[in-house]
Amino acid sequence: VAHPDYRSFAITVLKQLRQLxxxxxxxxxxxxxxxxxxxxSMExxxxxxxxxxxxxQELRSISTRKERGISNAQ
Known part of the structure; x- marks a missing residue:
């Protein structure tokens, strides 16, 4: 397999692996x-x-702009 982390990943998840x-x-x-x-994983x-x-934060900003738009329309 060509993926650079293939070996280390296989070794990590296959605890019984003795040879790869x-x-x-x-x-x-x-x-x-x-x-x-x-x-x-932490990164x-x-x-x-x-x-x-x-x-x-973006959802709150959109919600605030929407509420202001509704208030201004009334």
């Missing part, structure tokens, strides 16, 4: 792969939280 593509999986490699996966969660906050 003819290459042994060592405990140090497994620890490194798990650490990398954890860091990437993704941070990005998701930022996007969610921006989305909520």
């Amino acid at each position: 593509d003819g290459t042994p999986v060592g405990s140090d490699e497994r620890t490194t792969a798990e650490d990398q996966f954890f860091i990437q 993704f969660n941070d990005q998701l939280a930022e996007l969610t906050l921006a989305y909520q």
Whole structure:
């Protein structure tokens, strides 16, 4: 598989894996792969939280503009 994180992902999610593509999986490699996966997960969660906050702020802004438009029309 050509994806750069293929090996580390497989090692992380397949806990019983002892060999992958003819290459042994060592405990140090497994620890490194798990650490990398954890860091990437945390970065993704941070990005998701930022996007969610921006989305909520935009919705509030739209709602406020809509309410002002209704008030001005009355």
